[in-house]
Amino acid sequence: MNTHERSSLLARALGELQAGEDGDARRLLDMASEHGSLMASGLLQALAGDEVSNAYDQPRAFERFIRGAGNLALYDAVSAELARMYTTHVPHSLLDIGAGDGMALAPAIGASDHAIAHLDVVEPNSALLCHLKALLPTAEGHETTLERFAPTLPATAHWQMAQSTFALQSIAPAARKAALRLLAAHVDRLIIVEFDVPDLAAGTPEYYASLAARYEEAAADCGDDADLVAGGFLAPMLLGQLRAAAPSNYEQPMRAWESEVTEAGFRVVRVAHVHPYSWADAFLLEAVPAGHSPGRPAD
Ligand SMILES: C[S@@+](CC[C@H](N)C(=O)[O-])C[C@H]1O[C@@H](n2cnc3c(N)ncnc32)[C@H](O)[C@@H]1O
Structure with a gap:
């Protein structure tokens, strides 16, 4: 699977997450994660735990991110x-x-x-x-x-x-x-x-593709800290952007x-x-x- 295919799986998963179709989202995230998507793994980790509700709940992940x-x-x-x-x-x-x-x-x-x-x-x-x-x-x-x-x-x-x-x-x-x-x-x-x-209409395929590519690149930039940052900071941030119930990024x-x-x-x-x-x-x-x-x- 090439980078583009992996990114498009992640983008589809984001659409399912926003639609509240968590089962479909998890299946897509599992596939993307198996093929090396850092953000797919981070999202699965964040979805599995319930204590991380905010991107700044794990300050160490944020602090490692900004020092990547x-x-x-x-x-x-x-x-x-x-x-x-x-x-x-x-x-x-x-x-x-x-x-x-x-x-x-x-x-x-x-x-x-x-x-x-x-x-x-x-x-x-x-x-x-x-x-x-x-x-x-x-x-x-x-x-x-x-x-x-x-x-x-x-x-x-x-x-x-x-x-x-x-x-x-x-x-x-x-x-x-x-x-x-x-x-x-x-x-x-x-x-x-x-x-x-980018000025993209929320909920469009282009919007999810842009989010998927930008978040994956941000995680990849963190080298050895990528797993910590993807699961502890970027995934809560992304979920906060997608979940209407409690968005945390605007x-x-x-x-x-x-x-x-x-x-x-x-x-x-x-x-x-x-x-x-x-x-x-x-x-x-x-x-x-x-x-x-x-x-x-x-x-
Ligand atoms: C991406 S960080 C930026 C931190 C710092 N300004 C920097 O450039 O590194 C966002 C910061 O905003 C803080 N924050 C979140 N919600 C806030 C609010 N409602 N009012 C003020 N600060 C908030 C977070 O705790 C976090 O420290």
């Missing part, structure tokens, strides 16, 4: 781009939303010649937050989600810059837009880094991010390509609150 060969160049590019933002805009105060273990944030702070006096991070996963605090002990950690954090902000809360790298895709669009709208009153500038995923094309941020009360001032990546190209979006008056003092 393909991800290192991506993170280098993201951190370099963030460092350039700090040098250009010299923020006194910074809020990182969904900061994870600081893999993008810490090197950006280290590479920038501008010192940020007040750093806050919002991160709901306690293990990831704990690892971040070990790297950045002066950061103020908020172990919560953006949706819970934003409505509780006092009127005086203010950051000169807010950033989020690959984290807003974890939040359902309506809740995300509502939280961003609240955040617009508290920040001078918003920097988002996300993937410009990635979208770059143009949709631009529209969403605009509808949430920001003005997009720049969109730039950051890195070509197997999953999809990473891009950076820079926005300011619509009606923003520059030079507002920091918190």
Whole structure:
């Protein structure tokens, strides 16, 4: 069986999973797994256990994933781009939303010649937050989600810059837009880094083929950690994308991010390509609150 045939078996299995036809899906996954599909094995593993409901429930799998060969160049590019933002805009105060273990944030702070006096991070996963605090002990950690954090902000809360790298895709669009709208009153500038995923209609054969190819390549990039990452991070992420009951990933094309941020009360001032990546190209979006008056003092 060649790579294309294996990928098309995986793509058909994804269609069956989304349709709730788990028996048919498992048969297709068994076949693809026997022929070496890492994602088919990972999905079978995730379907067999019931304790893993979220892609970040096994932080070690996520942390191995972002340190896989393909991800290192991506993170280098993201951190370099963030460092350039700090040098250009010299923020006194910074809020990182969904900061994870600081893999993008810490090197950006280290590479920038501008010192940020007040750093806050919002991160709901306690293990990831704990690892971040070990790297950045002066950061103020908020172990919560953006949706819970934003409505509780006092009127005086203010950051000169807010950033989020690959984290807003974890939040359902309506809740995300509502939280961003609240955040617009508290920040001078918003920097988002996300993937410009292909604009394909969900549920079409092209959509499943794209998911199958992109996830398989992401797993293959992880070398010796491929089994851990496929079963512990990528499969829960993919199931979260396919299962209507509890989706946990809401990635979208770059143009949709631009529209969403605009509808949430920001003005997009720049969109730039950051890195070509197997999953999809990473891009950076820079926005300011619509009606923003520059030079507002920091918190
Ligand atoms: C792909 S990771 C990115 C982490 C980090 N920003 C980076 O670039 O490595 C997504 C992060 O978003 C966090 N997250 C998930 N849901 C969230 C929410 N509702 N609000 C804020 N962060 C969330 C996860 O715990 C995880 O750390």
